Amino acid sequence: MHPGRTYQRHERHHLLRRAKLAAATAASAVVLAGGTLLAGAPAARADSITVTPTAPLLYTFTQFSVSGTVTEPIGSDNDGFVDVAFNGGFVGSTAEDLDTGAFSGTFSVPQPGDESGGVPGCGANTVTVTTETDGGTSIPVGSVTITARCAGITVNPGVVGNQQLPATFHVTPQNFPLPGGFTLSVDGTPQNFSTATDGGLDITASPSCGTHQVVLSQTFNEQVISAAAQITVKCPQITLTPAAIPLASQPAVVLVTGSQFHASQPVTISVDGTAAGSGVTDAGGNFSLPVTARGLDCSAHQVTASEQPSTGGPAFLFSATATLQVTGCTKTLRIDPSVLQPGELTHVTGTGFAPGVPVTLTWQLPGGGPTLLGTKTVTAGSDGGVGAFFLVLPHDLLGARQLVATQGAAKLSADAIVDGGPMQPAAGGRLVYRR
Numbered sequence: 001m002h003p004g005r006t007y008q009r010h011e012r013h014h015l016l017r018r019a020k021l022a023a024a025t026a027a028s029a030v031v032l033a034g035g036t037l038l039a040g041a042p043a044a045r046a047d048s049i050t051v052t053p054t055a056p057l058l059y060t061f062t063q064f065s066v067s068g069t070v071t072e073p074i075g076s077d078n079d080g081f082v083d084v085a086f087n088g089g090f091v092g093s094t095a096e097d098l099d100t101g102a103f104s105g106t107f108s109v110p111q112p113g114d115e116s117g118g119v120p121g122c123g124a125n126t127v128t129v130t131t132e133t134d135g136g137t138s139i140p141v142g143s144v145t146i147t148a149r150c151a152g153i154t155v156n157p158g159v160v161g162n163q164q165l166p167a168t169f170h171v172t173p174q175n176f177p178l179p180g181g182f183t184l185s186v187d188g189t190p191q192n193f194s195t196a197t198d199g200g201l202d203i204t205a206s207p208s209c210g211t212h213q214v215v216l217s218q219t220f221n222e223q224v225i226s227a228a229a230q231i232t233v234k235c236p237q238i239t240l241t242p243a244a245i246p247l248a249s250q251p252a253v254v255l256v257t258g259s260q261f262h263a264s265q266p267v268t269i270s271v272d273g274t275a276a277g278s279g280v281t282d283a284g285g286n287f288s289l290p291v292t293a294r295g296l297d298c299s300a301h302q303v304t305a306s307e308q309p310s311t312g313g314p315a316f317l318f319s320a321t322a323t324l325q326v327t328g329c330t331k332t333l334r335i336d337p338s339v340l341q342p343g344e345l346t347h348v349t350g351t352g353f354a355p356g357v358p359v360t361l362t363w364q365l366p367g368g369g370p371t372l373l374g375t376k377t378v379t380a381g382s383d384g385g386v387g388a389f390f391l392v393l394p395h396d397l398l399g400a401r402q403l404v405a406t407q408g409a410a411k412l413s414a415d416a417i418v419d420g421g422p423m424q425p426a427a428g429g430r431l432v433y434r435r
Helices: 003-027
Strands: 028-034 036-039 048-054 062-067 078-086 089-095 102-108 124-134 139-150 154-156 159-161 167-174 182-186 201-205 208-219 224-235 235-242 245-248 251-259 266-270 274-278 288-295 299-308 319-326 332-336 345-351 358-364 371-379 386-391 401-406 410-418 422-425 431-433
Touching: 036 078, 048 139, 062 124, 062 139, 124 332, 139 386, 154 224, 167 208, 167 224, 182 201, 208 319, 235 319, 245 266, 251 299, 251 319, 251 401, 266 288, 274 288, 299 371, 332 401, 332 410, 345 401, 345 410, 358 386
Parallel strands: 159 224, 245 319
Antiparallel strands: 028 036, 048 062, 062 102, 078 089, 078 124, 124 139, 154 167, 167 201, 182 208, 208 224, 235 251, 251 288, 266 274, 266 299, 299 319, 332 345, 345 386, 358 371, 358 401, 401 410, 422 431
């Protein structure tokens, strides 16, 4: 304790003690009982402390008041002062009423650099009350907590996915000294904002993947008051193990590993739009699910992980895609002969198709023209190959055409010519072909 304050307190204690003893003697009730002089006993009182304010704004918190009572018999040897400390630092004394034990006083809140220490901080601050007997013995009375309110902000939404960007973030200030005059930044870069009807601030931004710091600042009494909060941009992604499978290895198990999804959210895995598996993300938004790849041709296939709706879940559902490549084959389509006549069969062979999946054969005019007569469906073998005989219908169109093999989204074509053979005139100027 500071020497000067200790001396002042002792001087006040000494003066008050003399006045207190005199008043206590006059106030004591004296009665005779059977010739015996009895001193009147004081009433017992419970200690109590009241501190105001209890929840001040830190930046305007300069004084507080303390009042209450202490249990102290009249005429005792106590010095008659109550000492008050703030966060352990002595801030002053107040005289105790000699008759009731009541005390009250107003004290300045310590500030940085104050010799008493005990400066206020955000949250809980403790006011401690003690009395002293002669000789300097401290007797605790009790303590009360003052909760200092400090500036803060909330940002909503606090988590977004990159598929939602650009997004509007609503920043709500709390416990700032003034209602306006704000500066807003994200990762240190000032942001333009608009003021909402509720006093909050709206910014529209497209932050990169990861965590970003939002800071709201205000100048008050030449002091910069600021508060920070974080926003997180998640970038859902999946990886495939393996990312490529040989055609002949199907059916094959592929492990789909996801990250940066919502926590504890149902997820469905699809391959080229067909459901292939499902599961639930863990608390970190991760998952690892095996799916079986079967019937895929030699091409790139889209594997998609999509969050599914759930009770109490997020309104915006994340998804991510990755490419599964089927390798180890070459796509071909051949016809023999490639020059044929109406009603004649041609031998069709092909490779690189999805094993066990139907392949549709059709005729069409070159360059994606209209479909001509005739169709046939064959099933690709385990090696992805097809083989079949396909017919040019009698009386069909002559000239160039294409044979098209279709399996899902995959298409292959081979060129052909339909030749009518020797021609001869016929009635009506029409040409007919010998068969």
